[in-house]
Amino acid sequence: MGAQLLNGLALGVLLLVLSSGLALIFGLRGVVNFAHGALYMLAAYVGLSISVHTSFWFALCATPVCFAVLGVLLDRYGLRFLTSRGPLDLVLLTFGLTYVITDIVQTIWGTQPRSFPAPSGLEGSLQFLGISYPTYRLFLIGVGLLVGAALIVWLRVSRTGLYVRASSFDRTVAGVVGVDVDRVSATVVGLGAALAGLAGVLAGPYLSLSTSMGVDILVLTFIVVVVGGLGSIGGAMIVALVLGLLGTVGSVVTPEVAPYVPYLLMLFVLLFRPQGLAGRRTT
């Protein structure tokens, strides 16, 4: 049972990192980024290639940075010109981007599933509290929680975090009081993409790499962000952990119902509270 709890935590933490990125991008740009799963998948493959040539640790640092740059470029030369479009247009654009990224991945790395070996320091299992648990997953949990906490702290304490929160709350007024919303939004989209990148690299040794991994996790990520509250980072984080735990614990305790839980959760929460548990807006 303890191992299952930790498994749930591992999945939850992965979802946490991924959905924080999505929630950030949505909170500021109002874009439901359907390409987020594809970015995650691309990051896993890119991380694999980098770690094969250099080391896992280098990949862990370099991949999020690359994706941050990619996010900034995407915002500056793409999303910035499309703010006047309705949400449907942006959904479709990011949908199209998913196809493009999937094709790139298939072209460069092929369609066969790949495995991402854990780095040498983190292979094997650790014995503690009477259970033996893979070391890498403990590392993943630790890193994920650390990154999540750092994100929350940064948003609360730093000046840029303040600007991000202001721009997410009300773009126009933030612009009026002097926040450079375009620059903040480039930062946020970059950060969101970097988080997707980090999640991809972290997920590599944990789940195996395949060209459908983006699509599979995307729906779960949407559920997390929408249930947590569109635009609320803390809400997304909590729901991510809850879903991860419910999923794995549920598959042990009530295996019949467990696969339905995320969707039932989204159904019930959105029916009674369309803005999500901690959200403020519905569009």
Next chain:
Amino acid sequence: MTEATIPQPLRPPVWRVLHTPGSALTRVGVGWVVVTIAGFAAPYVLTAYHLQVAVQGAILGLLALSIGWLLRQTGLLSFGHAAFYGLAGYTAALAATRWELSTPLAVALGVAAGALLAFIVGALIVRVPGIAFAMLTLAIGQLIYVASTRSRSLTNGFDGLVASFRGSFLGQPAESYTNAVTAWPLVWAVLTLAVACLWWVSRTVFGRRLTAIRENEERVRFSGQGTFLPCVLAFTISGAFAGAAGALSVLSLGFVSPNDIYWTTSGVALIMAVIGGIGSVAGPPIGALAFVSLQAALADSEHYQVIIGIALIVVVAIAPGGITALLARATGAFRLPGRRSGRA
């Protein structure tokens, strides 16, 4: 004070078609007849492979039509129509194969199942505003997907269900519909009839009310008209057409699988609808046929995904009305007086 009778506002019955100028009606009518008749000539013009592609394209076009019409008329974006599509397919397959019903009954049951599910889902979620509605349709679609993969005894899980239709259907032996030459007339007739039907619905008072709800729901309620029932009805109609597509699909392929219910099926249908243009009722089927032709033309190339992705990005970025808007600008077709083209 005498009781003065307060004049009641004129309330035309909801099925009354609003005035369409005769010339426009003729233009649309003639266009529809010409295209329909020309379409029936397809088996004589296309190769067997291309005809098969066209049949699948037309079926997906029907699905795209249902999603696109709903979006155009009511502004509701649904990612869950694949559930109605798949449920209709499964119901028709089970009815014909396991419960041994006759083919017409099985097909009718399939369509009815799709419509019924759409009614239930619509009644549940149509009140939810904004992007939450789209996410809810996604959740419900995925719920049904998971259910279809889990109930091995009923749906055969991931392996999918092979359907064997028996007896005759519309004058042809039911098994022959897996042959594209037999299937095409049926599929094309259903598609063109669906386009005509939905075009007519959108010209009625009911259809206009839906457009008013799309533009400003609060204002409609303020005018004294309910918005819940029209939206539920629109969702049900849309779901019924998605169900028809599902029944046709299982009839023409003889096979239905959970993959038909996965949300990417709805997503692809949505892409087709957008590429064709949701400003016009006929846009989504056109988009579907274009998409499927592109896919067939690129079948040898391994890069069709990137081309489709780029096509979608280009259409959304540059030509938001899709193919029909481009055609409208070029030829003046697809546009009726007073209707905006190319607007979501």
